[in-house]
Amino acid sequence: MTTTTLNHDEAHHHDMPTGWRRWLFSTNHKDIGTLYLLFALTMLFLGGASAMLIRLELFQPGIQLLDPDLYNNLVTNHALIMIFGAVMPAAAGLANWMIPMMIGAPDMALPRMNNLSFWILPAAATMLILSFVVPFFPGGGTQINTGWTLYPPLSVQVGMSMDFLIFAIHLLGISSVLASINIIVTLLNMRAPGMTLMTMPMFCWTWLVTAFLLILVVPVLAGGVTMLLFDRHFGTSFFDAAGGGDPVLFQHLFWFFGHPEVYILLLPSIGVLSHVIPAFSRKPLFGYKSMVGAMLTVATIGMVVWAHHQYTVGMSLGAVTYFMIGTILISIPVGLMIFNFIATMWRGAMTFETPMLFAVAIILMFTFGGLSGVMLAVVPADMQYHDSMFVVAHFHYVLMPGAVFGLFAGVFYWLPKWTGHMYDETLGKIFFWTNVIGFNITFFPQHFLGLAGMPRRIVDYNMMFTEFNVISSVGAIIFGLSHLLLLYIVIKTIRGGKKAESRAWEGAKGLEWELDSPPAFHTWTVAPQIK
Amino acid sequence: MRIPKYQTPELRNKNVRLAWVLGGMAIFFLVTSFPFWTGLFRIVGTQAMP
Amino acid sequence: MSVTEQLIQNQSYKLKATSLTGIAVAGLFFADKCKAEYGINFPPPAADVAQEIYNIHMLTMQIATVLLLIVFGFVFYSLYYHRKSRGFEADQNFHNSWFGNWSWVVVPVMVLGVDLTIAGKADAVLKKVWDVPKEENILDVKVTGHQWWWEFDYLDHDIKVESRYVPEKDSGDLYLREVDNRLVLPTGQKIRFLHTSADVLHAFWVPELAVKKDAIPGYVTETWAELNREGVFRGQCAELCGTWHSRMPIVVESVSPQQFAAWVDDQKAIKVAAAAEASADKTWSMDELMAKGKTLYETKCGACHQVTGLGLPPAFPALKGSAMVTGPIEAHLEIVIKGKEGTAMQPWGSLNDLEIAAIVTYERNAWDNNSGDVVQPSDVKQAR
Numbered sequence: 001m002t003t004t005t006l007n008h009d010e011a012h013h014h015d016m017p018t019g020w021r022r023w024l025f026s027t028n029h030k031d032i033g034t035l036y037l038l039f040a041l042t043m044l045f046l047g048g049a050s051a052m053l054i055r056l057e058l059f060q061p062g063i064q065l066l067d068p069d070l071y072n073n074l075v076t077n078h079a080l081i082m083i084f085g086a087v088m089p090a091a092a093g094l095a096n097w098m099i100p101m102m103i104g105a106p107d108m109a110l111p112r113m114n115n116l117s118f119w120i121l122p123a124a125a126t127m128l129i130l131s132f133v134v135p136f137f138p139g140g141g142t143q144i145n146t147g148w149t150l151y152p153p154l155s156v157q158v159g160m161s162m163d164f165l166i167f168a169i170h171l172l173g174i175s176s177v178l179a180s181i182n183i184i185v186t187l188l189n190m191r192a193p194g195m196t197l198m199t200m201p202m203f204c205w206t207w208l209v210t211a212f213l214l215i216l217v218v219p220v221l222a223g224g225v226t227m228l229l230f231d232r233h234f235g236t237s238f239f240d241a242a243g244g245g246d247p248v249l250f251q252h253l254f255w256f257f258g259h260p261e262v263y264i265l266l267l268p269s270i271g272v273l274s275h276v277i278p279a280f281s282r283k284p285l286f287g288y289k290s291m292v293g294a295m296l297t298v299a300t301i302g303m304v305v306w307a308h309h310q311y312t313v314g315m316s317l318g319a320v321t322y323f324m325i326g327t328i329l330i331s332i333p334v335g336l337m338i339f340n341f342i343a344t345m346w347r348g349a350m351t352f353e354t355p356m357l358f359a360v361a362i363i364l365m366f367t368f369g370g371l372s373g374v375m376l377a378v379v380p381a382d383m384q385y386h387d388s389m390f391v392v393a394h395f396h397y398v399l400m401p402g403a404v405f406g407l408f409a410g411v412f413y414w415l416p417k418w419t420g421h422m423y424d425e426t427l428g429k430i431f432f433w434t435n436v437i438g439f440n441i442t443f444f445p446q447h448f449l450g451l452a453g454m455p456r457r458i459v460d461y462n463m464m465f466t467e468f469n470v471i472s473s474v475g476a477i478i479f480g481l482s483h484l485l486l487l488y489i490v491i492k493t494i495r496g497g498k499k500a501e502s503r504a505w506e507g508a509k510g511l512e513w514e515l516d517s518p519p520a521f522h523t524w525t526v527a528p529q530i531k
Numbered sequence: 532m533r534i535p536k537y538q539t540p541e542l543r544n545k546n547v548r549l550a551w552v553l554g555g556m557a558i559f560f561l562v563t564s565f566p567f568w569t570g571l572f573r574i575v576g577t578q579a580m581p
Numbered sequence: 582m583s584v585t586e587q588l589i590q591n592q593s594y595k596l597k598a599t600s601l602t603g604i605a606v607a608g609l610f611f612a613d614k615c616k617a618e619y620g621i622n623f624p625p626p627a628a629d630v631a632q633e634i635y636n637i638h639m640l641t642m643q644i645a646t647v648l649l650l651i652v653f654g655f656v657f658y659s660l661y662y663h664r665k666s667r668g669f670e671a672d673q674n675f676h677n678s679w680f681g682n683w684s685w686v687v688v689p690v691m692v693l694g695v696d697l698t699i700a701g702k703a704d705a706v707l708k709k710v711w712d713v714p715k716e717e718n719i720l721d722v723k724v725t726g727h728q729w730w731w732e733f734d735y736l737d738h739d740i741k742v743e744s745r746y747v748p749e750k751d752s753g754d755l756y757l758r759e760v761d762n763r764l765v766l767p768t769g770q771k772i773r774f775l776h777t778s779a780d781v782l783h784a785f786w787v788p789e790l791a792v793k794k795d796a797i798p799g800y801v802t803e804t805w806a807e808l809n810r811e812g813v814f815r816g817q818c819a820e821l822c823g824t825w826h827s828r829m830p831i832v833v834e835s836v837s838p839q840q841f842a843a844w845v846d847d848q849k850a851i852k853v854a855a856a857a858e859a860s861a862d863k864t865w866s867m868d869e870l871m872a873k874g875k876t877l878y879e880t881k882c883g884a885c886h887q888v889t890g891l892g893l894p895p896a897f898p899a900l901k902g903s904a905m906v907t908g909p910i911e912a913h914l915e916i917v918i919k920g921k922e923g924t925a926m927q928p929w930g931s932l933n934d935l936e937i938a939a940i941v942t943y944e945r946n947a948w949d950n951n952s953g954d955v956v957q958p959s960d961v962k963q964a965r
Contacts, residue, residue: 241799
């Protein structure tokens with residue numbers, strides 16, 4: 001391993017720019033990490049606001065608040081903003097902050113590209129928001145009413161806002177591919193001497209796998225939406241049966257990206273859990289090797305089971321049987337991960353600070369979402385569940401605990417490290433309970449709605465679905481508003497609070513806890529020696 | 532955009548080389564996404580009849 | 582493995598809707614009320630295969646419930662006993678025990694056992710669902726999705742049914758679950774559904790039949806069902822198809838074979854009468870065409886262009902005062918017959934000459950358009 005030899009004095013302090021230049025021209029992994037996290041927080045509120053509007057509309061039968069196209073537009077934007085705007089940048093923010101500190105590297109391997117991959121994001125977000133608002137201007141065409149899956153031929157009917165969306169997806173894709181390249185290079189080339197792949201922290205492993213997944217699947221989505229663009233404007237007919245194409249091809253391309261995307265959202269949070277649970281159980285992670293193996297298996301199987309999102313398109317018996325069995329088999333590595341987490345808690349000496357509370361909630365609720373996923377994998381039964389509210393309930397149970405709560409856990413866990421202040425534990429616990437209870441009130445009843453026959457993505461519904469929709473909407477208000485508390489806690493912690501020690505948590509292990517809280521602008525300028 | 536000189540030239544070359552390999556991989560997947568996946572999709576086969 | 586199988590064996594004999602509440606801690610709270618009025622589970626199946634699907638659903642759900650309880654049990658035990666506040670000392674060598682070394686084999690094998698149980702049961706049902714019978718006397722129904730209505734063609738009887746949602750004032754409590762013309766199907770006969778679409782993707786879903794299949798423009802997909810009881814079964818379009826996706830109910834009326842035969846005869850008689858009327862070599866008066874046109878417009882065009890003629894711009898342009906509708910008759914006829922590519926405006930050429938003449942006449946004279954034009958069926962014939 002190449003080690004870095006440099007002048008110790010030079011690396012410190014002298015080149016920390018000030019004012020807006022510090023952020024716009026930043027090549028510092030900590031500053032870029034902060035930017036990512038702030039961006040994600042902003043988008044979380046934007047996506048959350050659209051979700052609240054959706055739930056308000058569904059509060060009662062009838063069309064009260066939103067016209068149908070605006071409703072569908074919000075459904076589309078909620079998904080895209082949350083996935084590409086909130087969860088992925090937040091995970092990238094954690095990666096930027098933590099990976100160099102965890103592996104004892106002075107910075108990311110390609111700092112200038114790091115700057116680029118963040119600063120593409122605001123441009124992409126602008127395009128994404130424009131795709132939402134353009135129809136409200138004269139000559140803006142129709143609204144995007146396709147849902148985030150953008151299935152043609154419906155997406156060919158949509159006006160120019162679809163073109164904005166396609167370019168937004170391109171930009172978002174470029175940003176995440178660049179970030180992934182950077183993370184892979186950092187992890188492979190910049191580890192401190194003595195740290196091997198099999199001894200690096202689990203969060204690094206999860207991001208290594210995630211980054212590879214991103215590089216493999218995001219270009220396929222870009223290809224798919226590019227074909228869509230050509231179909232819309234340049235007379236090709238990739239997805240038009242009248243011209244010899246096939247609308248289902250787009251679905252295959254989309255879900256070839258879309259299914260691994262689920263693991264892209266999930267794995268970084270699994271990485272966070274692999275640090276939080278051992279820290280608060282005061283004992284090492286159970287089954288490091290089997291975690292790595294399970295993760296690689298999930299990523300591999302996850303790449304080849306995409307068509308379980310399209311059981312109803314009329315595939316051959318052989319094809320659906322294959323996709324069904326493949327999908328059910330994913331429960332093996334995922335089950336092993338959950339098992340390892342429980343085994344880490346087992347016979348530990350647990351305390352329950354906010355990150356640990358989130359971790360426990362994730363284990364329980366993600367198991368629940370995973371099990372309803374096994375139900376959905378079964379093709380005959382999926383003939384019933386498909387595109388019903390049951391699916392909505394399922395993927396929120398997977399993605400909220402699996403991805404978002406994991407990020408919350410990570411933020412609370414490392415906030416003392418980043419800011420140098422302890423967050424307010426009481427407020428953190430209040431946030432946890434309102435958030436988790438609100439979440440369950442919102443999404444649990446949707447299982448019943450789906451089974452009783454309510455399709456997803458409908459703006460108006462029959463009276464028979466009223467009761468559970470009311471419960472769900474009330475829950476959504478609690479759930480949505482609880483995030484204001486998160487904002488307050490974060491701001492309060494940045495501004496002040498009890499001084500955090502280097503090792504902010506009693507059981508925390510790892511190189512990042514050897515550094516000061518907050519860490520110096522440049523850290524590990526001399527690589528630590530790993531025994 | 533000043534970057535502290537913490538990377539030796541060798542390390543930097545190594546990093547940039549790996550980045551290009553990965554970037555090439557991404558571009559490869561982009562370019563092949565159309566013909567490759569169309570073909571695979573046909574193999575997967577549908578019971579749909581034109 | 583054997584424990585799991587025993588569990589499954591025991592459970593599968595008592596497949597009851599109420600066991601859903603097993604998962605549902607919150608659900609228990611509402612259970613009594615819900616069972617009576619609002620569904621919390623699939624409605625009772627109306628076909629044998631649907632019953633098998635229902636059983637698979639209940640089986641997987643019960644397995645899931647058991648596994649969930651096991652996980653919850655371990656987690657809560659650990660949360661209670663392995664706390665620092667109870668003075669529990671962390672066992673730093675737990676992962677080095679025999680269990681720690683071999684659990685990565687034990688756990689996947691156990692999960693695999695559960696997986697294979699589920700997959701095995703599902704596979705048998707899957708074959709039945711997927712193999713559409715190729716019998717002589719099967720009833721073929723072509724189901725065509727349109728934005729935003731369903732068309733059912735009884736290919737063996739040469740009958741076509743157009744099925745649209747009924748506005749709230751006429752459907753009351755069944756709003757969004759009721760249609761003007763139901764899909765009438767006989768019991769005791771195998772029915773093959775051939776799904777396709779005229780414009781964008783739709784999906785045919787009636788929970789009692791456990792049939793869901795996407796309607797894809799340019800392609801035909803198949804499903805089948807054999808109804809085993811009479812009744813009215815309601816479903817909805819299950820694939821986002823644009824603005825009025827919520828207004829695409831499907832209502833299946835399952836009747837005895839005798840009633841079905843009588844219904845077929847009725848439909849044929851109605852069709853013959855309509856054809857006779859349309860082909861009658863008659864010049865229609867403005868009033869007649871306007872009266873016909875109003876009804877036709879409101880059912881077929883009103884969803885997009887609105888009964889008021891104001892449309893929902895920009896997706897659906899207003900017809901009131903529109904250049905197309907007040908301009909030359911030929912262009913107007915052409916867009917109605919051939920549709921407009923790249924928009925939601927679909928071709929309406931399948932309507933007969935009289936119907937198109939009535940609609941066009943109505944559009945040119947309603948809502949103060951007052952052009953005074955009367956379009957005769959013969960003009961439509963010429964324009965085709």
